[in-house]
Amino acid sequence: MPVLAEYNYVFAIGTFFALLDVYNNGANDVANSWATSVSSKSISYRWAMVLGTCFEMLGALTVGARTADTIKNKIIPLDAFQGNAGVQMLAFTCALAAASSWVMWCTRHSAHVSSTYSLISAVAGVGVATVGASKVQWGWNGGQGLGAIFAGLGMAPAIAAGFGATIFMLIKVVVHMRKNPVPWSIFTAPFFFLIAGTICTLSIVYKGSPNLGLNKKPPGYIAAVTMGVGGGLCVLAALFFVPYINARVAKRDASIKWYHVFMGPVLWKRPAPTNAGEVSTVPDYTHGHDVDDTRSAETLASDSDDGEKGFGEKGMMATQPRTVVHGQQKTTKQLQAEAQDRFHAKLREKRGPLGWAMRTLHNTPFGPGEIYETHNMAIALKRLPAYVCVGALYGVNYDIHAAQAGVAGTPEGARMARVYAAAEKYPNEVEYTYSFVQVVTACTASFAHVANDIGNAAGPWAAIYGAWMTSDAAQAKAPVPVWQLAVLVITLSIGLITYGFNIMKVMGNKITYHSPSRGCSMELGAAITVLLFSQFKLPVSTSMCITGATVGVGLCNGTLKAVNFQRVGLLVFSWIMTIPIAGTLAGLLMGIVLNAPHFG
Incomplete structure (x- = not known):
């Protein structure tokens, strides 16, 4: 029809x-x-x-x-x-x-x-x-x-x-x-x-x-294929993954790279380096968990400096007391808004499309009046490509690890600290x-x-x-x-x-x-x-x-x-x-x- x-x-x-x-x-x-x-x-x-x-x-x-x-x-x-x-x-x-x-x-x-x-x-x-x-x-x-x-x-x-x-x-x-x-x-x-x-x-x-x-395949076919693929992956892991992890973790070989995994059993004969143990070969998975201060992603991003603070490779999260203004503590929303402004300021310093888009939006604000004013409609056209770019790339650059913690000095921050402390x-x-x-x-x-x-x-x-x-x-x-x-x-x-x-x-x-x-x-x-x-x-x-x-x-x-x-x-x-x-x-x-x- x-x-x-x-x-x-x-x-x-x-x-x-x-x-x-x-x-x-x-x-x-x-x-x-x-x-x-x-x-x-x-x-x-x-x-x-x-x-x-x-x-x-x-x-x-x-x-x-x-x-x-x-x-x-x-x-x-x-x-x-x-x-x-x-x-x-x-x-x-x-x-x-x-x-x-x-x-x-x-x-x-x-x-x-x-x-x-x-x-x-x-x-x-x-x-x-x-x-x-x-x-x-x-x-x-x-x-x-x-x-x-x-x-x-x-x-x-x-x-x-x-x-x-x-x-x-x-x-x-x-x-x-x-x-x-x-x-x-x-x-x-x-x-x-x-x-x-x-x-x-x-x-x-x-x-x-x-x-x-x-x-329409028979049960025997299903069992054979299922166990064959699972078993095959297990064998590959034993031949290639285990020697690689043993060299990196057990022997503490910091010079080993990801592509060495393809060497497989040959890695068993790879001698341990002379400086084994002097250089960390694995990440520290406790960063961002065992801390007294838990803050928003934007706060951490604004406080970090090339990995020396925040969730960088070299340092733990820096502590910062909750801000007090005129004798009163700021609310959680105020802290988050200020942190977001600092985070966006850091994004504007980036090279590439996202940095350009953030700078464009910041440097071309709307003028007085409503959006339908002639000058504001012209500004909106200039901002449109930047909006598209930010929509596509903002999430990719977001600090997920930091955002999963609470804000310092709030009930949420204290609650998460207790939760992390209770876990072995x-x-x-x-x-x-x-x-x-x-x-x-x-x-x-x-x-x-x-x-x-x-x-x-x-x-x-x-x-x-x-x-x-x-x-x-x-x-x-x-x-x-x-x-x-x-x-x-x-x-x-x-x-x-x-x-x-x-x-x-x-x-x-x-x-x-x-x-x-x-x-x-x-x-x-x-x-x-x-x-x-x-x-x-x-x-x-x-x-x-x-x-x-x-x-x-x-x-x-x-x-x-x-x-x-x-x-x-x-x-x-x-x-x-x-x-x-x-x-x-x-x-x-x-x-x-x-x-x-x-x-x-």
Whole structure:
């Protein structure tokens, strides 16, 4: 059938909000997935964005959108639309509009919410407004109704906490509790490469990926491929990674470079340097944790001077008392505003596009009057390229590590100091070994994320596209095209790169003390949980899983004081409030659109 020309605008609007929803997903859920690695200092924010983009794309194109069918067909029964493709398009467009708007507002205010449950609630809301509450699948519905989905709201964080705590306790017993933990951390590392490789491979071949034609393979093939890839990665780690880490950590060879890893077993014969132990060969992972003063990223950036202060390579965080003016302490907002001004001043000194853009915005302020004044419109045109440049590059240059601490002299700063003090610290040499493992587990978590979350926006967008192209509401049963998955993943990556810092700066170390050995346990626990739910086509929040795993690992310190339950409580509150707010917004929007006056 021909394209419904009268619904072209609905398709255009629906596409915009689908892309906005997945952009927010990248800025929210993907950023949260990588916040653990960045918080642990296992990887820089820039490399996190590169690897995140690669593995999100890989997961989307290989595993596909397994949860898309649940979003587009199982919450509102397809026959409820009675074959009306136009109403179906409007319903999913309104759901995307409400969900993406709510998540965008929350991300702007650094409030971490679940984009998964936001969209699910929005679909339920438009279902009530369109076909009535009786038609919405509130029950279990074969494991794919709202009852099953919302059961994951409590189940997923708890399961992830269990997996994360189990993995970390295994590391703690096998490595951290030894009298000499360094050799144990080195020689047990391949085991964790085995786990990460097996999980990734299993997610692709188990129950088959239609995109790769694996859905008809026998169980023996699945087991052989899964264990073969995981075992192969384990063997490679034993042959190349272990000798490299042994030379760098155990022999304290500061002259070894990253490319020496390809020498493999030859490194066993590499003699220890004469100055072994005189030069540090591993980073100090306690910087930014064991401090009396915790401040904002902008404060640290403004106080740092070529690494001698702040989170530099040579110095600890400098202390600075809370400012007192006219006998009164400044408020947290005042301190943050002043720190942001200093941080922006430092950015203006940078070379390159960002420095130019920041200087342009600073040196060309708007004149008197409103924006529509002629002289202000001319200034706006001059500032436009700088706005674009800052939007693209500001997040890349943000100091995520510093931003995850509180402001000195405030209750938050004191609370975080207590949380960090309650966590046991382990040798940097041991943590350095797990920093490599954590990069692999982070990639696994990113792969797992897209296998679940990409279906959230892909489902409604595919339903809108199918109805628009064929004029048939039943087209929503068709699988999601690969090109749509590619477009969504690219948009998701843009969200991570340009706006992910806004969520990263309030996650990670805001909940508990992070280190590479803890971080890889958190990410593996979350990844296993997400993949488990994905296999049953149940949408689940990646954010909730990583938060649950973080709390589980934090409790392994043996005290409740090691977890910032104030931050956890705020997160849980935001998750719960997302359900009625997103559902109500979507339902009201759909009701207004359906009952708006029309002519013809």
